Amino acid sequence: MIATRLxxxxxxxxxxxxxxxxxxxxxxxxxELKYExxxxxxxxxxxxxWLEGQSNEKFTIK
Numbered sequence: 001m002i003a004t005r006l007x008x009x010x011x012x013x014x015x016x017x018x019x020x021x022x023x024x025x026x027x028x029x030x031x032e033l034k035y036e037x038x039x040x041x042x043x044x045x046x047x048x049x050w051l052e053g054q055s056n057e058k059f060t061i062k
Contacts, residue, residue: 002046025050 005012011024
């Protein structure tokens with residue numbers, strides 16, 4: 001769903017209770033994915049990193 005929102009709208013929202021945070025990265029977006037398994041515990045992290053005004057090119061999500 002995040003990839004779809006970024007591709008179609010260039011942004012997505014995080015909602016926690018009554019607080020909404022809109023994430024609207026610039027064109028040059030770095031994504032880091034991390035998966036760990038320790039015994040029965042599974043952890044999956046998605047990290048987005050960008051600098052405002054970094055590029056004039058449109059980003060692509062495939």
